[in-house]
């Protein structure tokens with residue numbers, strides 16, 4: 416039996432290897448022949464280049480749903496059955512079912528082998544949903560050998576936890592993982608990390624240090640492996656200097672941190688209680704002292720945000736010398752509490768925004784409280800422009816202390832790339848969307 420696994424792509428995807436599909440490959444019986452396509456690296460030409468396989472599996476996020484459905488429809492037209500899974504397919508299984516023969520809701524570890532048996536018998540069920548959550552000691556080492564050898568950043572992606580201890584209103588994670596926050600056994604992580612090809616790793620966890628005792632053990636176990644890594648963390652794990660020291664010793668090079676807002680009121684209203692803007696500067700300084708670069712993530716459009724939020728946020732990001740920052744417009748992802756709230760308040764203007772051909776052009780998809788949608792959009796663009804402007808790049812460079820040599824070395828090329836990205840993609844809106852045209 417031949418199975419083709421696909422990551423659909425909109426243009427702005429980062430060239431980082433996917434982990435879900437190598438896990439599915441590892442869960443497949445040995446006689447199944449797996450092929451893999453990342454639509455970012457090799458765009459799928461829907462009319463011409465569909466593979467002759469017995470089954471297609473596609474992973475779906477909200478941002479990639481439209482493209483995923485186009486690919487699925489094209490394969491089904493050729494009579495090849497399609498299975499959809501992932502965060503978006505789980506949030507909206509009926510929508511996904513409209514473009515597939517079968518939808519896997521939630522984690523797939525227990526149901527994927529059963530699904531393959533059903534597919535062999537020509538008896539695919541419309542929905543598969545495993546009981547409970549995956550016991551993380553049972554997940555196999557992902558089959559990274561299915562991934563293309565060229566085109567990705569030279570790093571390996573590793574997962575050690577699933578779920579998150581927090582409940583932020585705008586986040587999709589709760590709908591998917593419920594109240595759970597689970598960890599892989601450290602010995603299994605160490606065994607996997609030892610086998611990796613690259614020196615650099617990305618932890619794709621939502622929050623790698625959400626549980627202090629687990630993360631201490633993990634970080635200690637990483638020290639002798641001499642890897643360099645980056646990942647995403649919540650601020651709660653960064654308040655103790657000893658913890659930051661351990662992060663640095665474990666090889667942490669940089670962290671993606673969801674600061675989200677400088678307004679305590681916004682954070683409380685979004686149930687992001689773990690963030691306290693009064694602590695931001697101290698945490699940033701401590702990380703810098705230990706040589707850890709920071710990518711700050713900020714969201715605009717919260718209920719307390721007015722037209723002053725953009726300048727305030729950008730000034731903060733420049734003053735604190737963030738290595739990089741991403742600015743996002745608050746987005747009502749399906750099945751999040753935020754989606755339900757703006758809908759109930761009559762403020763949702765684009766309900767199924769993920770099915771729009773050029774979704775970014777329509778954002779924000781809801782009516783903000785203290786400014787117009789237009790002001791929000793323009794302010795969001797200005798924030799990108801100012802943060803990646805030449806004066807800002809210059810001011811944020813840290814001459815005299817902390818950043819590791821590699822971060823100093825890559826600083827200017829990295830900023831130049833982002834300066835170009837901002838100009839083309841954010842300011843001029845020159846995005847090439849992959850939909851039916853390819």
Ligand code: B12
Nearest residue numbers: 431432433435472473474476477500501519522523587619
């Ligand atoms: C790592 C990550 C990234 C990386 C991706 C790198 C990479 N190539 O893997 C980067 C930084 C690039 C990224 C970018 C973005 N991300 Co992101 N990201 C994540 C994160 C933290 C982990 C994803 C992951 O690898 N999980 C590990 C795998 C093993 O889990 P999984 O994909 O869920 O797969 C399991 C099941 O879902 C199922 N499954 C999955 N696919 C399939 C397919 C089939 C056929 C089957 C049967 C089963 C199946 O089986 C797997 C095993 O059980 C998630 C949060 C999360 N916990 O999921 C957010 C998340 C997916 N990201 C999110 C968002 C919003 C984004 C961005 C839009 C942010 C932005 N504004 O730019 C971009 C969009 C990228 C794009 N256009 O696709 C949201 C998505 C919400 C939604 N409804 O779609 C999430 C859920 C975060 C959140 N807190 O809400 N992201």
Ligand code: SF4
Nearest residue numbers: 579581582583586621
């Ligand atoms: S801390 Fe991050 S992953 Fe956890 S609920 Fe909040 S936004 Fe989601």
